[in-house]
Amino acid sequence: MESAIPPHLETKRSRHKRVPDDYQPPYPSFVARYKPAVSRVVMAYFGVQYRGATPAAATDALARIAKRFAAADGPAHWDRAHYVDHAGFANVVSVAYWDDVARFDAWFAPARDDWTGKADEGIGTFIEVLRPSVERHETLFSSLGRPEGVAVIADGMSGDVQEHAYWGGMRDRIPLSQTSEMAPGGKAELVRDGARLRVKANDNLCLIRSGQDWSDTEASERELYLGDVEPVLREGMDFLRDDGVAIGCYANRYMRVLGADGTPTEKSYGQSWWKSLAALERWAESHPTHVKIFGAAMKYLSTLGPSAKLRLYHEVTVAAADEQFFEYLNCHPKTGMLTAVETVSA
Amino acid sequence: MESAIPPHLETKRSRHKRVPDDYQPPYPSFVARYKPAVSRVVMAYFGVQYRGATPAAATDALARIAKRFAAADGPAHWDRAHYVDHAGFANVVSVAYWDDVARFDAWFAPARDDWTGKADEGIGTFIEVLRPSVERHETLFSSLGRPEGVAVIADGMSGDVQEHAYWGGMRDRIPLSQTSEMAPGGKAELVRDGARLRVKANDNLCLIRSGQDWSDTEASERELYLGDVEPVLREGMDFLRDDGVAIGCYANRYMRVLGADGTPTEKSYGQSWWKSLAALERWAESHPTHVKIFGAAMKYLSTLGPSAKLRLYHEVTVAAADEQFFEYLNCHPKTGMLTAVETVSA
Numbered sequence: 124m125e126s127a128i129p130p131h132l133e134t135k136r137s138r139h140k141r142v143p144d145d146y147q148p149p150y151p152s153f154v155a156r157y158k159p160a161v162s163r164v165v166m167a168y169f170g171v172q173y174r175g176a177t178p179a180a181a182t183d184a185l186a187r188i189a190k191r192f193a194a195a196d197g198p199a200h201w202d203r204a205h206y207v208d209h210a211g212f213a214n215v216v217s218v219a220y221w222d223d224v225a226r227f228d229a230w231f232a233p234a235r236d237d238w239t240g241k242a243d244e245g246i247g248t249f250i251e252v253l254r255p256s257v258e259r260h261e262t263l264f265s266s267l268g269r270p271e272g273v274a275v276i277a278d279g280m281s282g283d284v285q286e287h288a289y290w291g292g293m294r295d296r297i298p299l300s301q302t303s304e305m306a307p308g309g310k311a312e313l314v315r316d317g318a319r320l321r322v323k324a325n326d327n328l329c330l331i332r333s334g335q336d337w338s339d340t341e342a343s344e345r346e347l348y349l350g351d352v353e354p355v356l357r358e359g360m361d362f363l364r365d366d367g368v369a370i371g372c373y374a375n376r377y378m379r380v381l382g383a384d385g386t387p388t389e390k391s392y393g394q395s396w397w398k399s400l401a402a403l404e405r406w407a408e409s410h411p412t413h414v415k416i417f418g419a420a421m422k423y424l425s426t427l428g429p430s431a432k433l434r435l436y437h438e439v440t441v442a443a444a445d446e447q448f449f450e451y452l453n454c455h456p457k458t459g460m461l462t463a464v465e466t467v468s469a
Numbered sequence: 470m471e472s473a474i475p476p477h478l479e480t481k482r483s484r485h486k487r488v489p490d491d492y493q494p495p496y497p498s499f500v501a502r503y504k505p506a507v508s509r510v511v512m513a514y515f516g517v518q519y520r521g522a523t524p525a526a527a528t529d530a531l532a533r534i535a536k537r538f539a540a541a542d543g544p545a546h547w548d549r550a551h552y553v554d555h556a557g558f559a560n561v562v563s564v565a566y567w568d569d570v571a572r573f574d575a576w577f578a579p580a581r582d583d584w585t586g587k588a589d590e591g592i593g594t595f596i597e598v599l600r601p602s603v604e605r606h607e608t609l610f611s612s613l614g615r616p617e618g619v620a621v622i623a624d625g626m627s628g629d630v631q632e633h634a635y636w637g638g639m640r641d642r643i644p645l646s647q648t649s650e651m652a653p654g655g656k657a658e659l660v661r662d663g664a665r666l667r668v669k670a671n672d673n674l675c676l677i678r679s680g681q682d683w684s685d686t687e688a689s690e691r692e693l694y695l696g697d698v699e700p701v702l703r704e705g706m707d708f709l710r711d712d713g714v715a716i717g718c719y720a721n722r723y724m725r726v727l728g729a730d731g732t733p734t735e736k737s738y739g740q741s742w743w744k745s746l747a748a749l750e751r752w753a754e755s756h757p758t759h760v761k762i763f764g765a766a767m768k769y770l771s772t773l774g775p776s777a778k779l780r781l782y783h784e785v786t787v788a789a790a791d792e793q794f795f796e797y798l799n800c801h802p803k804t805g806m807l808t809a810v811e812t813v814s815a
Contacts, residue, residue, distance in 0.1 A: 139484055141637065143652055143747050149755065290636040290754055291487065306489055401489050408636055409495065414764040422757050 127284040127296035131159045132258060136301045141291035148288040150424045154281045154296065155262040155274035155438075157222060164260065164273055165221040166330075166440070167198070167231075168251040168394075169238055172214045172454050178245035181215065187237060188217050196230035200275035203385075204378035204392065209364050210455050212247075216378065216394075218332075220276045224254055239319055239452040247454035251396075253330055253447055255440045259305075261296035263287055265424060265435040271334050272392075273438050288421070290408050293439055294400060305441045307399040311463040322449040322460040329400045333437035334380075334392035340432045348433050352419050359412030360393050367395070370410075371402030373463045396460055400441050473630040473642035477505045478604055482647045487637035494634040496770045500627045500642065501608040501620035501784075503568065510606065510619055511567040512676075512786070513544070513577075514597040514740075515584055518560050518800050524591035527561065533583060534563050542576035546621035549731075550724035550738065555710050556801050558593075562724065562740075564678075566622045570600055585665055585798040593800035597742075599676055599793055601786045605651075607642035609633055611770060611781040617680050618738075619784050634767070636754050639785055640746060651787045653745040657809035668795040668806040675746045679783035680726075680738035686778045694779050698765050705758035706739050713741070716756075717748030719809045742806055746787050 124147075126133070157164070169188050171181050185203070192201050198219035205215050221227040231252075238248050262274050270277065286295040294300045308326035315321075335356070337348050356377075363375035373396040380390035397403040407413050424431055449460040470493075472479070503510070517530050531549070538547050544565035551561050567573040577598075584594050608620050616623065632641040640646045654672035661667075681702070683694050702723075709721035719742040726736035743749045753759045770777055795806045 139650065141487070142751075143650065143745075146747070146751075288755060289751065304485065304489065399489075401492070405488075405492075405635065409634060409767055411764055411768050414760065414767065418757055418760040418764065421755055421760065 124283045124285050125281055127154045127261060127263075127281070127286045128298045128301070129156060129159070132298040134298070134301050138301060138304070140286065140295040140300070142286070142289055142295070146285060146289070148283075148285065149421075150288065150428065151283040152287040153264045153267055154284050155264070155270065155277035156279050156281050157257060158278045161222045161257060163222075163224050163254055163256050164276070165198075165224060165227040165252065165254045166273055166438075167219045167221075167227070168216050168249075169219070170214050170216045170249040170251070170454075170459070172208075172212050172247035172249070172458060173245055174212050177213070180243035180246045184238070184243060184246065184248065185215060185217065188234070191230075191234045191237070192217070192219055194230075196226040198227075198276075202272075202380060204380045205387070206376050206378045208376070208458070210457055212455060214376065215381070216376070218272070220273050222276045227254070235450070239450045242318060242453045247452060247458065249449075249451040249454050249459055251449050251459055253440050253442045255442050255446050258298040259442060259446070260438070260440045261293065262438045263293075263296065263436060265431070265433075269336065269434060271336070271390075271436050272332050274436065290404070294404065297400075297439070297441060299441065305400050309444060311460070313461075313464040318452055320451045320461060322451075322464055323444070324447055324449065324460055324463055325398060326444040327399055328442050328447060329397040329403050330395070330440045330442065331397070331403060331437060332392050332394045334390065334435065336390045336434035337432075338389035339434070344427065344432055347423070352416070352423065355412060355415045355419060356393075359410065359416055362410065362412055363393075363395055363406070368462055370406055371398035372396070372406065373398065374459045396463075398463075400439070403439075470629050470631050471627055473500045473607060473609075473627070473632045474644045474647070475502060475505070478644040480644070480647050484647060484650070486632065486641040486646075488632070488635055488641070492631060492635070494629075494631065495767075496634065496774065497629040498633040499610045499613055500630050501610070501616065501623035502625050502627050503603060504624045507568045507603060509568075509570050509600055509602050510622070511544075511570060511573040511598065511600045512619055512784075513565045513567075513573070514562050514595075515565070516560050516562045516595040516597070516800075516805070518554075518558050518593035518595070518804060519591055520558050523559070526589035526592045530584070530589060530592065530594065531561060531563065534580070537576075537580045537583070538563070538565055540576075542572040544573075544622075548618075548726060550726045551733070552722050552724045554722070554804070556803055558801060560722065561727070562722070564618070566619050568622045573600070581796070585796045588664060588799045593798060593804065595795075595797040595800050595805055597795050597805055599786050599788045601788050601792050604644040605788060605792070606784070606786045607639065608784045609639075609642065609782060611777070611779075615682065615780060617682070617736075617782050618678050620782070636750070640750065643746075643785070643787060645787065651746050655790060657806070659807075659810040664798055666797045666807060668797075668810055669790070670793055670795065670806055670809055671744060672790040673745055673787050674793060675743040675749050676741070676786045676788065677743070677749060677783060678738050678740045680736065680781070682736045682780040682782075684735035685780070690773065690778055693769070698762070698769065701758060701761045701765060702739075705756065705762055708756065708758055709739075709741055709752070714808055716752055717744035718742070718752065719744065720805045742809075744809075746785070749785075
């Protein structure tokens with residue numbers, strides 16, 4: 124068993140982890156391992172938003188960003204997913220990952236101009252980017268062999284890690300937790316730049332992408348997931364979407380991953396923005412829907428063991444203020460991080 | 470809101486608590502407050518064990534210990550409860566509390582001789598005593614007005630405390646957690662003294678008494694507790710009783726409190742001995758039965774709010790090696806802390 128924190132990111136602790144050194148998790152889990160030379164990753168969410176039937180401008184925007192992703196200095200990996208938000212708007216989000224900030228910077232400026240520089244008929248667009256140092260970021264996978272999200276750009280996966288299957292494992296996997304509480308600092312601000320709205324969010328803002336892949340499940344396992352687990356998960360995701368702000372969740376998107384042809388796959392993920400890691404911890408630990416999700420997952424994974432075909436993963440980042448970028452054009456006022464600032468009047 | 474740690478026990482921290490300073494629990498809870506002059510409490514469990522119909526020796530022993538409790542230097546409070554253990558033996562346990570070690574010491578020697586000094590026909594007897602410094606001890610109550618257990622001997626109750634309703638609250642309420650991991654140390658040893666068996670257990674052994682009082686509940690709340698919550702609680706208690714040793718629970722007793730006339734009341738408590746606080750934490754957080762109990766309790770208390778008539782409380786101690794005393798006479802070999810040592814052969 125190994126620590127989720129790679130040796131080159133171990134530091135002298137001023138803060139303890141939550142479990143004793145002899146803690147043994149009840150089932151195995153794994154984390155993404157970057158090459159030690161990777162000091163920072165980039166995760167960039169490009170969203171297009173519309174109501175009703177898909178406008179031509181949306182189809183066109185999606186084609187354009189895909190083409191840009193494939194161009195020089197584009198991301199090492201990207202995927203696309205869809206969801207309908209609480210205001211009834213469809214949102215298609217293309218998420219791209221880099222492990223080299225210089226390449227991202229070289230790529231980003233024209234892509235940004237193209238995406239949020241000018242309004243297109245019938246659609247809103249947004250860009251949400253984090254570029255965290257690897258000390259501010261963790262991943263977790265229930266199985267090997269199919270990395271998702273940021274882990275696709277990693278060098279590979281770890282062996283069994285110790286820091287999981289207990290409340291506080293998420294925090295303990297983030298290298299910065301060795302020395303910092305990662306408390307939120309400062310207040311979110313809205314910056315108007317013509318029609319473009321930028322949000323400067325608080326220091327130590329937290330992002331989670333938490334994914335499910337049931338494509339390999341069969342028979343009773345599939346039934347168990349879709350019949351018993353997914354509805355509980357959806358209930359929790361709906362709660363965060365509709366009522367999350369009061370507990371520090373600015374936005375929650377329960378996304379369905381799309382295939383290359385734009386049709387839904389058997390993969391989903393929840394993606395949410397939180398004021399702090401602590402706010403995310405408190406929800407996960409105490410909200411009845413998530414307690415149920417956790418209980419179901421513990422039981423599921425402990426019982427099925429290595430025979431489980433359901434794949435679960437997540438990635439969590441606690442971003443410094445200067446590692447964030449949020450820009451919205453022509454989106455409704457409760458889109459993404461716009462909820463963190465005063466209501467935007469038209 | 471106040472800290473569960475009273476001001477006179479606050480020390481410079483080398484270990485952080487698990488929640489930020491601005492954490493707000495979702496419902497109120499309270500802790501017992503001793504007079505600052507109280508540096509140590511004593512909790513002494515006197516058990517009598519038998520199989521089948523109650524032997525005359527048991528009735529006699531219970532009357533004798535009650536008389537001793539009422540004598541000079543006796544406890545400020547005691548109660549009595551009953552359960553049937555995994556080996557099919559009935560156990561009646563009288564628990565007594567002192568806030569003055571000198572008085573306990575003056576009282577204890579003859580009581581001990583009487584209880585475990587000579588075998589009585591058809592019964593086993595045992596004594597389990599902790600005398601923790603107040604730094605090694607915490608309590609929690611869901612409501613005011615009816616203290617139970619050690620809290621009865623306290624000076625009173627706190628106002629709303631901060632450190633509860635999250636995983637890790639129990640640890641954070643123990644003053645010693647400010648500076649110590651409270652890791653278990655040493656190995657349990659069996660000491661034979663004629664027919665009496667003493668156990669010297671490990672340093673930082675953990676005791677929890679966790680109680681339920683449904684005597685005030687009515688109608689739908691009573692139905693909810695007895696129909697939905699109690700069976701889940703019982704399932705967890707049974708698991709610990711039958712299979713706890715593998716996860717560090719040496720003994721678990723799901724006790725029904727007895728009234729003055731020896732008949733069952735509408736109060737119960739689980740009492741268990743753990744190798745460490747960490748082992749108790751892991752079970753509470755990850756075993757499906759306790760996750761269910763916690764989820765149910767969170768929902769119950771958050772929903773019913775101040776109108777809930779169910780009363781919940783617990784007391785938890787992490788005892789140093791020299792704060793413990795365990796002695797068994799004529800008990801079956803899986804009684805209490807005897808499970809922590811090699812099987813006793815007759």
